Amino acid sequence: MTESAVGSGGELVLFCIIGPLMVVAALALLFARKPVHAAVGLIFVMIGMAFLYTALEAPFLGVAQVVVYTGAIMILFVFVLMLVGVDAADSVAETIRGQRWIAVALGAGLVAVLAGVVLTANLPPAVGLEEANAMTNPVGVAYEIFGSTVFALELVGVLLITAALGAITLTHKERLSAIRDQRATVRLRQRAYARGEGSQVLTPAPAPGVYALHNAADVPALDPEGNPIDISVPRVLRIRGQELAPADVDGHVASIASGTFVQPVASPPAPSPDTSDPAAGRTDEEGGER
Amino acid sequence: MSLMHYLVLSGILFTIGAVTVLVRRNAILAFMGVELMLNSCNLALVAFSRVHGTLTGQVMAFYVMVVAAAEVVVGLAIIVSIYRARRTVSVDEPSLLRN
Helix, strand or coil, X not given: CCHHHCCCCHHHHHHHHXXXXXXXXXXXXXXXXXXHHHHHHHHHHHHHHHHHHHHCCCHHHHHHHHHHHHHHHHHHHHXXXXXXXXXXXXXXXXXXXXXXXXXXXXXXXXXXHHHHHHHHCCCCCCCCCCCCCXXXXXXXXXXXHHHCCHHHHHHHHHHHHHHHHHHHHHHCCCCCCCCCCHHXXXXXXXXXXXXXXXXXXXXXXXXXXXXXXXXXXXXXXXXXXXXXXXXXXXXXXXXXXXXXXXXXXXCHHHHHHHCCCCCCCCCCCCCCHHHHCHHHHHHHHHHHHC | CCCHHHHHHHHHHXXXXXXXXXXXXXXXXXXXXXXXXXXXXXXXXXXXXXXXXXXXXXXXXXXXXXXXXXHHHHHHHHHHHHHHHHCCCECCCCCCCCC
């Protein structure tokens, strides 16, 4: 490969397509309201980065980028996002007055400095890695890592072990109080009920409505009057606003909720197992007696 | 042809990451900004490695990746333990040392 050919042609086209897309995806970090969207944007940036590494004659780093960043680090991020809770919305209130504008001004200053450096730098034409990658890129990188920087590699090994131990220590939960058994849970619930706090239900929360036409947890159960019971839907779904109103559900549920549902009298009731199968009915009775 | 455009992209991504760290209140998002900054540095290192025709830049980028992995593990562990103790991931609310 001649010197002038490095970084031109198809590679330039690839860069012109991937580069702007990466910038747009990175802007999701700044503007996305939900952290998960920002994480998806960052994953896109990292995969684009792997493409660019491969184009820059660094296929080993391209593969390592996909494996380490998108495969491990971003999964860890998303995992922690789920652990911390989807309702952990970003608060808009500023602790320091005008902090956002100060940050934008600092960012503009950083752009100015970096642009000044990059534009005034007199970069020589790229040499290219044809020669260094003579024994394929991974072998060349391995010679470098295990040859001249082997001590740094050992230090990095120590660092990784320390980090793993540190993470275990930090997330290890010391039991500071006694285990909350069933009796204590009941007592706490009764106390909250007496104070008028919490969901004001002494019994376990009702299960979400499970209907023949919409067998899912996002439909609230209905009380005898046909009104939806909010606490029957899991809290996460309520916070996300994914709870369905009974009116959204087809069939009898909607008509029960709207109050127009009348049990059809003319049509014979569907044969239940009790009437059609005497054996099943008998077992039911036995179960009831026990 | 020079590889200037890679450095320009690297600078843009670095700036976006830095502004993210300064602006976002959510600790996890601020942490993602740090990751973006590390990644953009890696891009510059790999581009320079090609400019000079040696693999040293790629090796440095490799070490940056490894250290970033260690850093993410510890940082997320800290975020999780703060969340357990204070029920928040905002970088503003844990102000126990104030006053």
